[in-house]
Amino acid sequence: MLSFNTYHRPQALESAYEILNKHKRSQVIGGGAFLRMGNRKLTDVIDLSSLNLDTVQTHTDQIEIGAMTTFHTLESGAHIPQKHRAFFKESLGQIVGIQLRNMVTVGGTVYSRYGFSDLNTALLAFGGAVHLYKSGQISIENFFEQSLPDRDILIKVCIPSAFDAASFKSARLSTADYALLNLAVTFTSGQYRIAVGARPHRAKLALETMHLLNSKGLSHETIDQAAETLAMEMPFGSNRLASSTYRQAVSKGLLKEALNSILQEVHSNEN
Amino acid sequence: MKIKFKLNGQAVETDIRPDAFLIDVLRDLDCLGVKKGCDTGTCGACTIHVDGKPALACVQLAAKADGQEILTIEGVRDQAKEIGRYLVAEGVEQCGYCSPGTIMSILYLEEQIANPSDEEILYYLNGNLCRCSGYTGQLRAIRAYMDSKYKEVNKNETCA
Numbered sequence: 001m002l003s004f005n006t007y008h009r010p011q012a013l014e015s016a017y018e019i020l021n022k023h024k025r026s027q028v029i030g031g032g033a034f035l036r037m038g039n040r041k042l043t044d045v046i047d048l049s050s051l052n053l054d055t056v057q058t059h060t061d062q063i064e065i066g067a068m069t070t071f072h073t074l075e076s077g078a079h080i081p082q083k084h085r086a087f088f089k090e091s092l093g094q095i096v097g098i099q100l101r102n103m104v105t106v107g108g109t110v111y112s113r114y115g116f117s118d119l120n121t122a123l124l125a126f127g128g129a130v131h132l133y134k135s136g137q138i139s140i141e142n143f144f145e146q147s148l149p150d151r152d153i154l155i156k157v158c159i160p161s162a163f164d165a166a167s168f169k170s171a172r173l174s175t176a177d178y179a180l181l182n183l184a185v186t187f188t189s190g191q192y193r194i195a196v197g198a199r200p201h202r203a204k205l206a207l208e209t210m211h212l213l214n215s216k217g218l219s220h221e222t223i224d225q226a227a228e229t230l231a232m233e234m235p236f237g238s239n240r241l242a243s244s245t246y247r248q249a250v251s252k253g254l255l256k257e258a259l260n261s262i263l264q265e266v267h268s269n270e271n
Numbered sequence: 272m273k274i275k276f277k278l279n280g281q282a283v284e285t286d287i288r289p290d291a292f293l294i295d296v297l298r299d300l301d302c303l304g305v306k307k308g309c310d311t312g313t314c315g316a317c318t319i320h321v322d323g324k325p326a327l328a329c330v331q332l333a334a335k336a337d338g339q340e341i342l343t344i345e346g347v348r349d350q351a352k353e354i355g356r357y358l359v360a361e362g363v364e365q366c367g368y369c370s371p372g373t374i375m376s377i378l379y380l381e382e383q384i385a386n387p388s389d390e391e392i393l394y395y396l397n398g399n400l401c402r403c404s405g406y407t408g409q410l411r412a413i414r415a416y417m418d419s420k421y422k423e424v425n426k427n428e429t430c431a
Binding site: 002003004005006007009029031032033036037045047049072093094096097098099100102103175176 | 272289290292311312313315318321324325326327329330331332334335337376379394395396397398399
């Protein structure tokens with residue numbers, strides 16, 4: 001159960017930051033979906049809804065996604081480039097239902113660095129950066145690996161505006177459940193990026209597997225090698241959804257599926 | 272704290288606890304068609320429209336509704352009755368607990384896509400769980416409802 005005494009909807013980021021740092025048991029709330037399920041007693045909750053952070057802006061080199069942008073906007077917003085929209089639909093479309101995805105925000109999920117998140121894995125595969133109000137810009141991989149900047153506010157996430165092909169795969173015990181493992185691959189100008197999440201820990205880049213594909217290229221042979229490399233390099237853990245051994249085995253299948261999709265997409269782009 | 276919002280087209284002002292969730296406030300305002308199912312944002316029984324988009328009343332803080340337009344099943348009685356007839360015709364109105372939320376999702380789908388494929392219906396309805404497991408029948412009912420609406424619109428356009 002979530003309980004708190006005061007709800008704030010500040011009109012300026014500085015006010016939000018002041019409230020956050022004035023009260024020890026205060027918290028910024030995104031969509032609130034995950035907080036709802038926990039058992040938290042707070043004094044103050046800060047809602048960023050009035051700060052125009054729900055916009056997505058496409059530039060030549062990058063797409064700026066405001067922290068209050070919802071998941072459903074990413075998969076359906078007319079102003080999101082079609083190719084990105086399709087990839088987000090593939091990545092986020094299995095999360096409960098549209099009703100929830102209309103509420104869950106990019107900022108809430110990225111800042112919390114939820115291990116189970118499908119979005120965080122997809123964003124890490126793109127690369128790019130998160131922008132925090134006081135700490136400034138941090139690459140998304142560093143943000144997921146470092147300790148969290150203390151009581152800051154995530155303003156936006158920036159991802160590259162161009163990629164050649166991308167694929168997202170996940171394994172679930174049932175439809176709309178949390179993924180027991182997820183994996184995203186992007187292919188941009190000859191370079192592969194592979195992110196694995198729900199391990200069950202937070203999303204992580206598969207650097208050795210990326211190096212293998214970036215040096216040898218993608219073929220039916222290297223797909224098998226990449227799957228073996230991924231299973232060996234990635235640390236997997238156990239939780240109620242799956243054991244580390246199971247995740248390790250599933251990772252090979254997911255990567256093969258994703259790389260085969262990439263191969264097909266690249267071929268169809270060439271034709 | 273006080274909040275003001277539009278509920279089914281009517282201006283409402285009410286006192287709430289800062290940490291109240293919208294579902295409880297709406298039910299206190301006699302919108303009893305907003306059902307409390309899982310209460311964790313999973314089942315879709317509490318589906319409402321917030322500023323024209325489907326949302327979960329059990330997840331949304333009531334304080335956030337200040338200034339918003341909220342539509343519940345009580346605000347769409349005629350459409351709900353019509354869709355209900357299709358659900359009954361397919362024998363999928365069993366316990367009926369999920370129906371209000373499901374109907375709110377069907378209405379949103381209808382606004383978005385005039386003639387949806389079965390795949391699109393499933394995509395839009397994925398967030399509405401039915402304990403009686405009437406999914407196949409629900410799909411038939413929604414298919415029949417959408418087809419009839421599509422024919423109705425096209426017939427009117429042809430006549431015009």
